Amino acid sequence: MPSLSSEERQQLNDSxxxxxxxxxxxxxxxxxxxxxxGEGFGRSEWKQFAEMGWLGVAMPEEAGxxxxxxxxxxxxxxxxxxxxxxxxxxxxxxxxxGAIELAGNAKQREMLGQIASGDVLxxxxxxxxxxxxxxxxxxxxxxxxxxxxxxxxxxxxxxxAHAADFLVVSARIGSETGPLGLFxxxxxxxxxxxxxxxxxxxxxxxxxxxxxxxxxxASRLGDSENDLMPVVDRVIDRGVIAACxxxxxxxxxxxxxTVEYLKTRQxxxxxxxxxxxxxxxxxDMSVSTEEARAIVHAALQALDDGAPDAQQMVWMAKVKTxxxxxxxxxxxxxxxGGMGMTDELSIGHYYKRLTMCETLFGDGEWYLRQLSGNxxxx
Amino acid sequence: MFIRTVEHxxxxxxxxxxxxxxxxxxxxxxxKRKQATGQHLEKQEYDQWLxxxxxKGWLTGKWPKAHGGLGWAPxxxxxxxxxxxxxxxxxxxxxxxxxxxxxxxxxxxxxxxxQHLPGIIKNxxxxxxxxxxxxxxxxxxxxxxxxxxxxxxYVVNGQKIWTSMAHWADWIFALVRTDQKAKKQExxxxxxxxxxxxxxxxxxxxGITLGHHLNEVFxxxxxxxxxxxIGEENKGWTYAKFLLANERVGNVDIVKLEANIDQIRALxxxxxxxxxxxxxxxxxxxxxxxxEVGLATVKALLADQLAAARQDGAPSLMGAxxxxxxxxxxxxxxxxxxxxxxxxxxxxxxxxxxEAGWNGEIxxxxxxxxxxxxxxxxxxxxxxxxxxxxxxxxxxxxxxxx
Numbered sequence: 009m010p011s012l013s014s015e016e017r018q019q020l021n022d023s024x025x026x027x028x029x030x031x032x033x034x035x036x037x038x039x040x041x042x043x044x045x046g047e048g049f050g051r052s053e054w055k056q057f058a059e060m061g062w063l064g065v066a067m068p069e070e071a072g073x074x075x076x077x078x079x080x081x082x083x084x085x086x087x088x089x090x091x092x093x094x095x096x097x098x099x100x101x102x103x104x105x106g107a108i109e110l111a112g113n114a115k116q117r118e119m120l121g122q123i124a125s126g127d128v129l130x131x132x133x134x135x136x137x138x139x140x141x142x143x144x145x146x147x148x149x150x151x152x153x154x155x156x157x158x159x160x161x162x163x164x165x166x167x168x169a170h171a172a173d174f175l176v177v178s179a180r181i182g183s184e185t186g187p188l189g190l191f192x193x194x195x196x197x198x199x200x201x202x203x204x205x206x207x208x209x210x211x212x213x214x215x216x217x218x219x220x221x222x223x224x225x226a227s228r229l230g231d232s233e234n235d236l237m238p239v240v241d242r243v244i245d246r247g248v249i250a251a252c253x254x255x256x257x258x259x260x261x262x263x264x265x266t267v268e269y270l271k272t273r274q275x276x277x278x279x280x281x282x283x284x285x286x287x288x289x290x291x292d293m294s295v296s297t298e299e300a301r302a303i304v305h306a307a308l309q310a311l312d313d314g315a316p317d318a319q320q321m322v323w324m325a326k327v328k329t330x331x332x333x334x335x336x337x338x339x340x341x342x343x344x345g346g347m348g349m350t351d352e353l354s355i356g357h358y359y360k361r362l363t364m365c366e367t368l369f370g371d372g373e374w375y376l377r378q379l380s381g382n383x384x385x386x
Numbered sequence: 387m388f389i390r391t392v393e394h395x396x397x398x399x400x401x402x403x404x405x406x407x408x409x410x411x412x413x414x415x416x417x418k419r420k421q422a423t424g425q426h427l428e429k430q431e432y433d434q435w436l437x438x439x440x441x442k443g444w445l446t447g448k449w450p451k452a453h454g455g456l457g458w459a460p461x462x463x464x465x466x467x468x469x470x471x472x473x474x475x476x477x478x479x480x481x482x483x484x485x486x487x488x489x490x491x492x493x494x495x496x497x498x499x500x501q502h503l504p505g506i507i508k509n510x511x512x513x514x515x516x517x518x519x520x521x522x523x524x525x526x527x528x529x530x531x532x533x534x535x536x537x538x539x540y541v542v543n544g545q546k547i548w549t550s551m552a553h554w555a556d557w558i559f560a561l562v563r564t565d566q567k568a569k570k571q572e573x574x575x576x577x578x579x580x581x582x583x584x585x586x587x588x589x590x591x592x593g594i595t596l597g598h599h600l601n602e603v604f605x606x607x608x609x610x611x612x613x614x615x616i617g618e619e620n621k622g623w624t625y626a627k628f629l630l631a632n633e634r635v636g637n638v639d640i641v642k643l644e645a646n647i648d649q650i651r652a653l654x655x656x657x658x659x660x661x662x663x664x665x666x667x668x669x670x671x672x673x674x675x676x677x678e679v680g681l682a683t684v685k686a687l688l689a690d691q692l693a694a695a696r697q698d699g700a701p702s703l704m705g706a707x708x709x710x711x712x713x714x715x716x717x718x719x720x721x722x723x724x725x726x727x728x729x730x731x732x733x734x735x736x737x738x739x740x741e742a743g744w745n746g747e748i749x750x751x752x753x754x755x756x757x758x759x760x761x762x763x764x765x766x767x768x769x770x771x772x773x774x775x776x777x778x779x780x781x782x783x784x785x786x787x788x
């Protein structure tokens with residue numbers, strides 16, 4: 009897999025930090041998230057990110073990308089987490105672009121350039137009301153309809169589905185037991201019902217209902233009706249590790265902010281940071297963040313290397329990151345006391361984002377369950 | 387389990403039947419409907435119901451008869467709470483019956499008892515709590531709101547924060563500094579202040595729930611009759627601690643915990659994973675069992691403290707600390723379990739669905755918004771009423787002599 013040099017990664021990281029701390033402070037987050045009648049994220053911000061090269065970081069250079077891999081994508085997502093960005097990174101450049109990259113034919117892959125340039129937004133609509141975290145439970149059906157297909161089914165809430173140009177929809181071809189296909193469905197197509205709602209962390213999205221939605225044959229990713237479950241599996245693994253990277257960025261921010269707060273907050277005649285019990289708590293937050301960072305990095309590397317145990321590494325990273333996120337996010341509020349409970353401070357918003365990262369595509373317990381049935385031979 | 391054993395007591399069976407019948411008859415339709423969907427109550431809806439309970443004396447049934455209570459034993463109080471929970475009634479408020487009332491009847495004078503207790507018993511008066519300040523959280527005794535004597539009045543200046551329901555309250559009980567020179571715990575007095583007094587401003591704080599429950603309360607030259615002081619001047623810390631022990635016992639709302647567990651069990655039952663019922667999942671079953679063990683333990687701790695309150699006039703500071711510590715941890719564990727299930731439905735938070743008149747479509751399980759609201763709100767359970775860290779300090783010092 010392609011990847012950038014350490015120097016290039018450093019530059020990428022620096023450019024992210026520099027621009028986001030300048031252009032995307034928490035006040036800006038609030039303005040975007042709470043704009044009356046708004047979409048819950050910034051389209052002009054998204055275009056700026058594209059201009060910085062961040063959206064195409066993991067796309068081939070011929071598609072207008074930087075030619076990086078998952079590790080570079082992880083760098084971008086960690087920065088997104090650090091500033092709890094509202095824009096559709098996950099759905100567009102991780103899941104959507106990932107599906108097109110892994111399953112699309114040459115013509116379909118041309119869309120990667122439009123994604124890198126910020127002109128196309130995607131949402132990944134896969135989960136269904138009875139699927140829970142199971143990845144292979146799809147009841148949406150795509151029946152042949154002339155040279156195209158007719159899609160019918162119901163997808164649960166997906167981030168940014170309310171604003172995406174195309175929904176990447178999974179459906180079984182022919183019948184509920186048919187091979188899994190992936191379809192690029194225009195959000196505004198006839199028969200698509202968008203049910204917009206906010207997620208816990210203030211990002212917007214939608215549940216999607218498809219009632220005999222007609223799409224042409226070229227909307228089906230790939231050139232054959234082969235079962236795309238293995239692709240979906242890989243796409244979701246990318247989503248998992250991206251959510252973990254995002255959580256690592258958010259945890260780093262929470263730990264930094266909490267350390268700073270305890271240094272300034274005076275009680276019992278001294279800063280709270282002087283109490284050993286609280287020092288140890290901050291240390292645990294810091295070490296938990298570091299553990300997650302390390303294993304997420306290792307998993308990103310494994311994906312880039314195409315290592316045979318890459319999936320197992322991703323799942324283990326999710327377990328550890330979920331545990332760390334719950335602890336660090338919760339303690340961020342606890343140690344801020346009442347202030348942590350206010351909408352005014354960012355710390356509660358980090359807690360919410362971390363909760364999302366923790367549960368997206370399966371929580372820690374769910375992956376432990378998968379790993380326990382899938383243990384490495386001694 | 388503790389409470390269920392008590393159910394065999396026939397005298398309580400009759401009492402339970404009476405409460406059940408009362409709820410069926412008197413619980414207003416609108417309150418019942420809103421409770422069922424998790425919608426927030428308007429003050430007058432809440433008030434109407436509490437007044438009906440108040441007319442029976444049940445809000446303060448655990449108070450001694452001498453002070454207008456019914457002298458209920460702990461088992462009867464718990465049975466009452468359980469029946470309310472089962473009837474789908476909203477939780478009781480503790481500011482009057484659990485906090486202000488016992489301080490007034492234990493440390494107040496006859497005039498004060500006559501003035502304030504009936505209003506609490508009947509719920510004619512809504513109270514709020516003026517304890518925390520921006521600079522006095524865990525270190526409560528460092529509070530700075532001051533009360534200076536001027537003739538037969540105190541003039542109060544300062545600010546309180548995190549004041550739950552101040553926007554609905556008629557009166558506030560407040561800790562104020564009446565001696566600037568004394569050691570911090572020794573210069574505090576306990577005042578009862580009419581919220582309509584000129585100079586009081588209430589400003590809302592929006593929480594991470596996105597709801598309004600908390601407030602800041604500002605005092606700008608607020609004149610309070612000296613006769614509104616409870617007990618002696620500069621002895622307020624003693625009364626404050628007495629109240630805190632009661633508050634911490636009240637923090638553990640066993641009915642709410644039970645209701646949350648039931649709600650989550652229902653949520654699990656309507657959730658499927660890979661098409662299979664999540665309720666058949668051994669790990670989920672184990673988790674629910676663990677919560678039941680926690681609940682049984684906390685119930686037992688609570689019963690001890692209620693018994694102590696009845697026999698000694700107050701729960702023990704140490705026992706209340708232990709109960710509050712574990713009770714709030716359990717509460718967070720229960721609500722976390724709910725969130726873990728909701729992750730499977732996409733973690734949608736339709737906060738507007740909790741407002742009356744909302745007629746959008748609820749995505750996913752009906753209880754989602756209510757459970758997420760509650761989860762977020764109860765992040766504060768280990769902070770309010772004295773943080774878990776403070777409770778541990780109390781036990782370290784008081785119980786272990788460290």
